[in-house]
Amino acid sequence: MHTMHPSTCEDYLEAVLTVTTGTGRPATAEEIAGALETDPDTAGTALSALVRDGYLVRTPEGGIDLTETGRERAATVARKHRVLQCFLTEMLGIDGAAASREACTLEHEISDETIDRLSSYIDCPRPRHPGRRRCGRSTTTLLDFSEGDTVRVTVLAQPGCNRRLLDLGILPGEMVTIRRKLPNQGMVVRAKGCDIAISPEIAASIFVEKSG
Amino acid sequence: MKCALIGNPGVGKSLIFNQLTGLGVEVSNYPGTTVELQRGNTCYQREIIEVIDLPGVYSLDGASDEEVLVRRFLEQQGADVIVAVLNVTRLERNLYLLLQAAEYGLPMVVVLNMIDEAAKQGFTVDTAALRDLLGVEVLLTSALQGKNIDRIIPAALSAARPATLEVPYDHHIEAAVRSLDKMQGTDRFASLQALEGIGDDAELLETAKTIAEEIESRHRMTISQIIAANRHNFARQIADSITVRQKEPAPSFDLDTVLTRVIPGIPLLLGVLLAMLLTVFIVGGWLEGFIVTLFEVYAVEPFTALDLPGIVEAVGIAILLALQAGLGIAFPYVFLFYIFISVLEDSGYMTRAAFLADKAMHRLGMHGGAIIPVTLAFGCNVPAVMSVRTLRSRRERMIAAFLVTMVPCSARTVIIAGIVASFIGLAAAFSIYAIVFVLIVLTGLLLSRITPGERFGMIMEMAPLRRPDPELVLKKSWMRLSEFLFIAMPLLLVGSVFLGLFEFFGVMDVFEAFIEPVTEGLLGLPGYAATALIFGILRKEMAFETLAVLAGTADLGAVLTALQLYIFAIVTVLFVPCLSTITVLHREVGSRVTLAVTVYTVALGLAVGAVINFAFA
Known part of the structure; x- marks a missing residue:
């Protein structure tokens, strides 16, 4: 052989x-x-x-x-x-x-x-290039989903600016549920059993993928 | 002995502090109420124990004012014992902070608060299991019901120990901690801090940074993210292992399905605000009349009847007038107003309002959180400017400070109601409001374009909806009112005395002769009206009375035309915030912004007055 x-x-x-x-x-x-x-x-x-x-x-x-x-x-x-x-x-x-x-x-x-x-x-x-596309990772943000969806966070763009997100439990790997989404894209998400209100530009910096 | 309360916002820390010390700390169901350290004493077994209420924080690693304050406090070992207060209904997220606090190695006691709420939700917590895990004493309390609060101090005195558990971090982080220990001999805690870029040791930070970059490139996550994720995961494990579910909670109607939708949420929000303003003005107006009459009959008239020598009488009258105006406005309008605001905050509605208003506030260069200062400003600008500090960036604080001082407070409302509504008509009074709001919006749009600094979006925890406790609401309203009484009122008094003296020595007449050509040409106002305007800075709520005194008659309609009254009112409303507001502005945002606000509002008031004068004269 x-x-x-x-x-x-x-x-x-x-x-x-x-x-x-x-x-x-x-x-x-x-x-x-x-x-x-x-x-x-x-x-x-x-x-x-x-x-x-x-x-x-x-x-x-x-x-x-x-x-x-x-x-x-x-x-x-x-x-x-x-x-x-x-x-x-x-x-x-x-x-x-x-x-x-x-x-x-x-x-x-x-x-x-x-x-x-x-x-x-x-x-x-x-x-100046936050949220650049990454291979094999989703490029959809929270804004692409609608009320009631449960998604998994993949990447946080501008991690330095939004430290509060980490502390509230919105970080890569965590599941969050969109509880409310206003027509102006403001939203309330549930993370760690708490409701968190976030502005549209913050939601745009949270990259997520559909769970499951 | 010193004992510090630490915890997330809204866990009932301030309530526990109040019960321990009997002091009045502002309690709120709104994130970020306590920004400064609150200290109070309590006595236990003949020993005086100092209790410190630290501001509510979500983390000890962040860069916000409160987080830095609490971190520094712990680093400098400002307390002998840490009492970590946790909200059991949000156990996992609260444990996250506890795990961080435990790393500081100070003796601690853990208080699991809101256990009554947990029982309602059908679960309880295995305190023995948590005690074994943490290695520290654990108490179950309910601050609302006052349950077990009396056990906190004894436990802090006798059973406080440093926590023994360690968060199992990612193996790369653990390896980094080990190598930092080998290289520089730093302990676990200092190494972790250094990896996150926190600390003062430049050499350690430099070494840690190199290691951190290496780890970050491998994980495709920042060190802070990895560490936060490890802590959250560990917190989840602990929470799962100590939560004992007794029964499934009955599905309750979620009010948020109504409150946070555009329809009916936004009409509801506008309705709530409008109803609040209307109630305050109707009830407040009635009370004001009552108090002012009381003063007139029992203080001012007997005083003038004394027939004291000139200068004494002038000063005395000035003091009485200031008290009459201050109390006539403070109690009826400001107090009523703060009761409403406190109800809105404590019920948790304010966070919903902030969420709904977020986008609109964005246009003005702020975010939803700015709704608190803006609504507070309708009562009195002083507490409103003080609440500006809860905003995240300096840029927002500056814009908010500008706009807040333009909001017609109750003193300015008195001018609008007393001069415009009674001598010209209700429609004219509302047109003044409309003009002011348009100017506020335009100013906001302009400021959001030209103000330098980073823009931050809103990340705000929605406070749980709960029934406000009447006693707490009254207590908090009183706290805010006391800001008015003890900061604004003394300045009003001093201003009023000066005004009385000026009048007595004839300074007013000299000033009048000097200013008359300008105001007559620009605003079409007689000299005495201009004087009332200028000295309105000292006591704005008295501008109406000053004008009446200077005009020599209360029937202003007889001596001034409708146009003149209208111009006088709008210029007074826009023109420079009162002396008290300027003082607080200076303290909160610094002299440059204060000067800018002052110059801008003077210019704006004069410009709008002149435009109206030339358009209609």
Whole structure:
């Protein structure tokens, strides 16, 4: 049995990670072959090699799951993929599908150092650019939702100015319910069991996504 | 021994303080009522204990005036014992502040207040579990019912200890705390503060900043956000573990479905304000007449009958007149007005009003919270200017200070009612209000364009709706009235005495001769009217009486034309706020803004008077 090319190995691990995260249970060989668009036989061979190398384990039910080492390596590659794809689409304006293919090739060669720098380059908040679009995050704000909606906060633009929001429990990860929305966009949201009235411009700085 | 009360706004801290010390602290169901430290003493087992009521805050890491004040207080160990007051009906959010306060390491006692409210909502709190978690004494109280309040001081004296629990922070934060400890030997608390950029040690802050930037780039969140999230999550865990649900609360009708909608919310708001003003003016007018007559019959007439030597009589009359005017207005109008405002605040309605008015206030360069100073100003400008400090930015405070001083207070209303309504007619009186409101709006629009500074939107917790307690409402109205009585009244008295002396020595006549050509040309007013106008700064509510005295008759219609009366009234209403307002303005917003307000209102008053004069003469 020949040794797998590192990029193939990483592609498989990434696929297992995607499938298992998506379904929440161990993957099957068919699912992985489907995700990578190869035939099940090739996939079977590759998966066996990865099990032998200690990246994957076969579960008693016949599924395939990542080992700790495998999960780590897969997560690193997945992060590289995300950062690259973000850079290609958001910064260079390449179309999504093309960027994804490109990222798939680049992710295996790029160094960790470069990825870190690229990531902080993308993330670095520029003055006068609050609430810039971020990859993989929603770009909808509280203003895009209506009365009665429950949403999850993703990002607070201008975090320095609105410290009070943090202290009242309106911060990334928290669920808030819109209790009232006036035609002038002023709103009352419920967070931590308390009703908070906020001005439209504050609501516009709270990025949220539909929960569930 | 010193004992400080700390807690979120509206948790009943001030009420507990009142019950502990018997002092009058302004209690409000409105965020941001207590901005200064309130101190009072209480006696327990022959020991005097100083109790300090800290302003209500949501956090100790923020940059607002109250938060900085409380933080400094705790840093300097201003108290021997911290009494953390929590609202059990908002346990999770209140625990968030408690977790922060606990990090300061001062001996503390935890008071879970509003337990009666919790019982109504069908739950209670396992105090033993919370005591074990925190490592400090926990009391269940109800300040409204006075339950267990007497146990606070004994507990603070005998059982206060620093809390033992630590918030489990994100592992990057914990690692940063460890490395700061290794590098510089700072303790956990100082390191956390430094990571959030709080503290005075420049070297520590610099090191912490480098680490913080690293963590921020990895988390895509600011350090403050991460720390806040950790604390909130921990607070939630604690709240969940100690809340004992007894029964599901009966679904109650939510009044907010009515109060915060555009329809019927806004018509309701306007209706409430209008009904309040009308009631105050009708009932107040009746009371005013009553008090003024009393004074006339039992004080002024007997005094003049004494036939004292000239200068003594002049000063005496001036004092009596000032008292008559001050009490004639203070009690009827201002007190009634503050009763209404207090009811609106304590019921929680004021926060709804602020929410509804937010957008309109934005146009004027402020936010919804400014509705408090603006409505207060209808009573007396002095407490209104004092409440301007609850606004978030200097920009807003400046704009609010400007607009508040233009709002016709009860003294100016007396001029409108006494001169315009009685000699010209009701429609003319309302037209003065209309002109003043238009000018306020125009000024606001202008100021919001030209005033420098950051714009902040409103982030305001809606106070829960509750039935106001009559005793508390009266107490608070009295507190506000005393601001009028003890700040505005002495100045009125002094002003009035000076006025009396000027008159006695004939200064008025000299002044009159000097000013007459200007006012006659510009405003079409005789010299004595101008004098009444100028000296109205000293005692504005007396401008009407001054005019009557100087004209030599109370029947102003006989000596002045309708146009002259109208011009006199509108210029007096717009013209410079009274001396007391200027004094308070100076204290709250500084001399430059005060000067600007004064110059602007004088110019505006003269300009509007001149325009009317030339348009209709």
